[in-house]
Amino acid sequence: DQQVKQNSPSLSVQEGRISILNCDYTNSMFDYFLWYKKYPAEGPTFLISISSIKDKNEDGRFTVFLNKSAKHLSLHIVPSQPGDSAVYFCAASGLGRGGSNYKLTFGKGTLLTVNP
Amino acid sequence: GAGVSQSPSNKVTEKGKDVELRCDPISGHTALYWYRQSLGQGLEFLIYFQGNSAPDKSGLPSDRFSAERTGGSVSTLTIQRTQQEDSAVYLCASSLRLAGATDTQYFGPGTRLTVL
Numbered sequence: 530d531q532q533v534k535q536n537s538p539s540l541s542v543q544e545g546r547i548s549i550l551n552c553d554y555t556n557s558m559f560d561y562f563l564w565y566k567k568y569p570a571e572g573p574t575f576l577i578s579i580s581s582i583k584d585k586n587e588d589g590r591f592t593v594f595l596n597k598s599a600k601h602l603s604l605h606i607v608p609s610q611p612g613d614s615a616v617y618f619c620a621a622s623g624l625g626r627g628g629s630n631y632k633l634t635f636g637k638g639t640l641l642t643v644n645p
Numbered sequence: 646g647a648g649v650s651q652s653p654s655n656k657v658t659e660k661g662k663d664v665e666l667r668c669d670p671i672s673g674h675t676a677l678y679w680y681r682q683s684l685g686q687g688l689e690f691l692i693y694f695q696g697n698s699a700p701d702k703s704g705l706p707s708d709r710f711s712a713e714r715t716g717g718s719v720s721t722l723t724i725q726r727t728q729q730e731d732s733a734v735y736l737c738a739s740s741l742r743l744a745g746a747t748d749t750q751y752f753g754p755g756t757r758l759t760v761l
Contacts, residue, residue, distance in 0.1 A: 572752030
């Protein structure tokens with residue numbers, strides 16, 4: 530079963546607008562969440578993270594929101610830039626079923642395209 | 646400074662052959678992880694090392710898969726008697742410590758394995 534789900538395989542937005550990428554999880558023991566960005570032929574690079582004790586974390590143009598009751602998190606990018614075009618992976622960790630505090634469970638990713 | 650490097654970048658092999666994939670972590674990183682990404686899937690955890698020991702091998706898909714790490718640095722993932730379902734991108738990551746997910750995992754570019 531997939532414990533981290535990114536239901537939108539792709540998203541297209543205009544430059545300067547907001548990009549919102551969504552992620553849902555099923556394991557209530559997850560307590561740390563991360564977003565990674567991946568360009569073609571490169572490994573994923575860490576973007577931003579949030580602990581379950583918070584509901585928001587902001588870093589420049591990137592903000593991650595966590596709604597624990599809904600088991601949902603989202604990544605907001607504003608304003609979006611063409612260089613943001615990449616695959617974005619949501620990941621989670623925690624001491625739940627089959628989990629650990631170091632083993633990351635990833636979603637399948639969302640391809641973001643920012644059009645000039 | 647150098648990031649995580651992996652070799653080869655691409656490997657094509659015939660079914661039944663053995664392959665070795667190499668990972669050079671960031672210098673000084675004590676923790677090392679292997680993941681794989683099959684087509685259309687998220688990253689799947691395989692194994693991690695703390696120093697030269699691998700306390701958690703639960704993610705290895707079968708006994709055809711093995712990994713070792715020597716000198717607290719380079720790691721090799723070996724797949725024996727490869728099968729077509731082993732075709733995937735194999736990603737290595739390292740982190741400074743194994744102190745939970747808060748220790749950022751830095752990924753290499755991956756090795757794309759194709760089993761014919």
